[in-house]
Every structure is written in C-alpha cells, then in structure tokens.
Amino acid sequence: MFKSHPDGRELALRLHSVGIPVQKVVRKRQSGYYTAEFFVPNLETEIEPAAVWARLIQRCFDGHATIIAAQDTIADWRPGKPVICAIVTFALTT
Numbered sequence: 001m002f003k004s005h006p007d008g009r010e011l012a013l014r015l016h017s018v019g020i021p022v023q024k025v026v027r028k029r030q031s032g033y034y035t036a037e038f039f040v041p042n043l044e045t046e047i048e049p050a051a052v053w054a055r056l057i058q059r060c061f062d063g064h065a066t067i068i069a070a071q072d073t074i075a076d077w078r079p080g081k082p083v084i085c086a087i088v089t090f091a092l093t094t
Contacts, residue, residue: 006092008034018060020053032091033068039085043075046082054088066091 006014008025011034015022024037038053040046050070058065073085 005032011036015057015060020056020060022053033089034092036088036090037085038087043084046075046080046084047086049083050086050088053086054090057088057090061092064093066093 005027008027011027012022012025015025015036021038022036023039023041025034027034036053036057038047038050050072054067054070058067068089068091069087070089071087072083073087074081075084078084
C-alpha cells in the first residue's frame, strides 16, 4: 500500500490523486502523526469542515488512517461564520 513512513509530500500527492485538495501534509517526526491542511489561498472562500476531510482521508487509506484530531478555523467576523481553514491530524497503520 505505502512504505512504512511516507513523507508529507508523498501523502499530499496520494490525496490529490483521489481528488482531495489538500494544501499541505507534514509528518511530525516525534509522534509520527501527519497534519493535513485544507484552505483556499488567501482564505478567500469557505471550505468543508475538518470532519469531512477526516472521513475522506480515512476512505483514501482504506481504514489504515486513524484520526487523532480535526480542527476548524472559523471566520466569525464573516456572515455565516464559514470555515476558512481545516486541519486533520492522523496516523497511518498497517
């Protein structure tokens, strides 16, 4: 499926290949967890909440991704208080 510890770039490419528009994926060396960031450049428009991206990540890795956290940045100063940035922290299991 994937090598034991793929780097963030490899995972970003894999997510993009299945239509998940992640902006950046980073692997934390100490924990081994990955953080995937979703946003529109310049935070111009709203995006789906982190919970949606978390489900898509789990599907992409056929259940081999454990979601650690899903966080949203909400623009509470904009009408409707849209999500402008979502971060999903996850671990890969074999």
